Amino acid sequence: MRDHLWLFLATLGYLASAGWGLYALGSRRPLANSWTFLLILGAFLLHTAFLHERGEEIGHCPITNLFETLAFFSWSLVLTYLVVGPAYRMSILGAFTAPVVFLINFFALSTPVDVPNALPHLGWTLELHATLALLGFGVLGVAALASVAYLIQEHQLKRHVLGSWFYSLPNVGRLELVQQHVLVWGFAIFSGGAALGFFIPHRGPDDWVKIVWSGVVWALYAVLIVVLAAGRLSHKKTALLSVAGYVFILLTFWGINSLSEAHVFPHEG
Amino acid sequence: MISTLDQVICGGLTFEKTAVELREKVAFRASQLPAALVEMKRELGLHEAVLVSTCNRVEYFGATSGPTQAAEAWPAFLRRFHNIAEDFAAPSFQLRGEPCVEHLFSVASGLKSMVVGETEILGQLKDAYDIARSEGQTGKWLNRLFQSSFAAAKSVRSRTAITRGSVSVGSVAVELAEKIFGDLRGCRVMVIGAGETSERTARALLSHGLPSILVANRTHERAAALAQELGGTAVRWEDWEARAVEVDIMISSTSAPHYVLTAEKLEGLVRQRGRRPLFLIDLAVPRDFEPAINLLDDVYLYDIDDLQSIAQGHLRSRQTEIVRSVEILKPHVERYLHWASRQGEPGFANRMQA
Numbered sequence: 187m188r189d190h191l192w193l194f195l196a197t198l199g200y201l202a203s204a205g206w207g208l209y210a211l212g213s214r215r216p217l218a219n220s221w222t223f224l225l226i227l228g229a230f231l232l233h234t235a236f237l238h239e240r241g242e243e244i245g246h247c248p249i250t251n252l253f254e255t256l257a258f259f260s261w262s263l264v265l266t267y268l269v270v271g272p273a274y275r276m277s278i279l280g281a282f283t284a285p286v287v288f289l290i291n292f293f294a295l296s297t298p299v300d301v302p303n304a305l306p307h308l309g310w311t312l313e314l315h316a317t318l319a320l321l322g323f324g325v326l327g328v329a330a331l332a333s334v335a336y337l338i339q340e341h342q343l344k345r346h347v348l349g350s351w352f353y354s355l356p357n358v359g360r361l362e363l364v365q366q367h368v369l370v371w372g373f374a375i376f377s378g379g380a381a382l383g384f385f386i387p388h389r390g391p392d393d394w395v396k397i398v399w400s401g402v403v404w405a406l407y408a409v410l411i412v413v414l415a416a417g418r419l420s421h422k423k424t425a426l427l428s429v430a431g432y433v434f435i436l437l438t439f440w441g442i443n444s445l446s447e448a449h450v451f452p453h454e455g
Numbered sequence: 456m457i458s459t460l461d462q463v464i465c466g467g468l469t470f471e472k473t474a475v476e477l478r479e480k481v482a483f484r485a486s487q488l489p490a491a492l493v494e495m496k497r498e499l500g501l502h503e504a505v506l507v508s509t510c511n512r513v514e515y516f517g518a519t520s521g522p523t524q525a526a527e528a529w530p531a532f533l534r535r536f537h538n539i540a541e542d543f544a545a546p547s548f549q550l551r552g553e554p555c556v557e558h559l560f561s562v563a564s565g566l567k568s569m570v571v572g573e574t575e576i577l578g579q580l581k582d583a584y585d586i587a588r589s590e591g592q593t594g595k596w597l598n599r600l601f602q603s604s605f606a607a608a609k610s611v612r613s614r615t616a617i618t619r620g621s622v623s624v625g626s627v628a629v630e631l632a633e634k635i636f637g638d639l640r641g642c643r644v645m646v647i648g649a650g651e652t653s654e655r656t657a658r659a660l661l662s663h664g665l666p667s668i669l670v671a672n673r674t675h676e677r678a679a680a681l682a683q684e685l686g687g688t689a690v691r692w693e694d695w696e697a698r699a700v701e702v703d704i705m706i707s708s709t710s711a712p713h714y715v716l717t718a719e720k721l722e723g724l725v726r727q728r729g730r731r732p733l734f735l736i737d738l739a740v741p742r743d744f745e746p747a748i749n750l751l752d753d754v755y756l757y758d759i760d761d762l763q764s765i766a767q768g769h770l771r772s773r774q775t776e777i778v779r780s781v782e783i784l785k786p787h788v789e790r791y792l793h794w795a796s797r798q799g800e801p802g803f804a805n806r807m808q809a
Contacts, residue, residue: 339634343631343634343635343755344749344755346757346761346764346765348620348765348768352634353619356637357633357634357635357636357637358634358635358732359635359636359637359732360637417729417730419730420730420752420753421730421732421752421753422752422753423752
């Protein structure tokens with residue numbers, strides 16, 4: 187159970203990052219955001235240690251049960267933040283990422299969902315399919331968090347409320363840009379992962395619960411991307427839909443994973 | 456016999472006691488400072504001297520064994536140098552020792568500025584000090600004093616919110632525009648109505664790199680005159696709505712008794728503009744832009760009351776930071792006083808030089 191300890195420590199790190207991130211938002215000290223980034227990076231390393239150890243133990247990418255899937259889901263969210271934060275000079279997004287990651291990990295650690303699921307060797311197609319789908323969710327999560335930051339800043343500008351957060355958050359133009367770029371990347375990665383699903387050999391009935399759910403998520407984001415490209419929606423409505431889409435994923439993800447029939451795969455090798 | 460520390464003095468005129476009509480008569484241009492320093496040092500009996508001349512203050516800093524002589528000679532020096540008749544003895548002040556140190560540290564930190572927390576004064580002090588030092592008019596007392604004041608000001612600026620938030624309508628408009636668009640260099644602005652406040656606001660925006668400006672006014676000649684002054688293009692009154700599609704920021708200050716732009720009219724304009732945000736600044740009373748405009752997505756509307764209330768809020772925040780700033784300055788003042796008190800000790804000066 188040493189791997190649980192890694193995840194527990196990582197979760198504590200995310201809690202500390204969330205607290206510090208909120209302080210950084212209020213303090214208006216630019217350096218404070220760098221500390222948020224470093225705290226999250228530290229927690230991410232512990233998180234990675236958990237996934238590595240678990241992967242070694244079970245001989246698969248650690249997404250064989252809901253506990254591991256949630257941990258991988260939150261890990262991909264942090265990984266995206268660690269890429270997007272420095273690339274767009276958006277360390278401030280850590281203040282929004284850390285609380286969400288903490289809550290996902292807390293849920294995973296505090297519910298009895300770590301049930302061993304002895305699976306045969308699954309093959310690279312299936313592992314890549316699942317990994318890309320979860321990474322896509324992580325990227326879409328950061329797009330949603332950038333949208334939350336945009337909506338807060340937009341609200342402050344509209345209501346003429348110029349508090350500490352107004353000065354700490356980036357300008358709405360940059361938040362729009364990040365939100366849109368990350369949204370497109372997230373959709374592309376998720377689509378790639380979903381498309382790989384068609385090439386996976388399996389026996390028994392199709393897992394329609396998961397297929398329909400994935401189709402709904404894919405269609406929701408596809409419509410959002412199309413109207414975004416067509417310039418039909420205001421920035422505010424785009425941001426609201428991005429947040430709504432991700433809330434839908436968060437609220438249904440665990441349920442779908444619990445309800446869906448376990449994939450039955452042929453033995454390989 | 457005066458104490459070691461009381462050798463450090465300062466004095467002069469500030470906006471608090473001297474009206475601008477008088478201050479402008481005794482202001483020193485940068486080119487006059489080298490000659491003025493030499494004469495002031497001689498006439499006031501100073502061993503070291505720095506002369507600070509800004510729009511809000513004309514002050515001397517010095518090291519001397521005769522502070523009373525300096526106080527008495529200062530008004531005469533101003534009269535003689537500027538060849539004027541006014542007597543500046545009454546509004547002039549002089550501080551010696553610790554109050555002088557506290558004064559300079561407070562001035563450098565912007566605590567004694569007309570607009571509390573403004574940062575321009577620090578640059579002006581640095582310039583004045585650099586001129587005096589390069590002219591060989593400073594020594595150990597003033598070198599240490601000014602360098603300590605710069606460090607103290609930096610500490611106040613980084614540890615308090617004294618410099619934060621814009622405190623004029625123009626700078627608030629710039630701050631808001633930067634929070635909407637980020638870099639303003641790609642934004643275009645239109646001024647509707649050639650009023651004085653809109654001109655000042657447009658100038659503030661232009662100073663942040665906006666590439667072009669359109670000016671529309673009922674009297675086209677006034678629009679043309681203002682456009683020329685701002686380096687922009689005049690637009691005929693009947694064309695401004697069509698040209699508004701091109702711009703990102705609109706500043707309005709017409710004297711129209713009704714709304715110049717309604718939400719209904721703007722909705723069509725917003726559709727033509729695509730998803731680009733629009734920042735509307737309404738400086739007119741009665742207002743030119745219908746308030747319901749602010750309900751439209753991607754449109755940000757601010758009227759004169761909004762901008763003034765933001766500026767006043769910032770000013771109030773700055774004033775609440777004064778007490779904290781004074782606390783931050785205390786150890787800096789004490790360090791200087793401690794150093795100054797040791798100047799009389801036998802062998803200390805040699806150890807400092809070693």
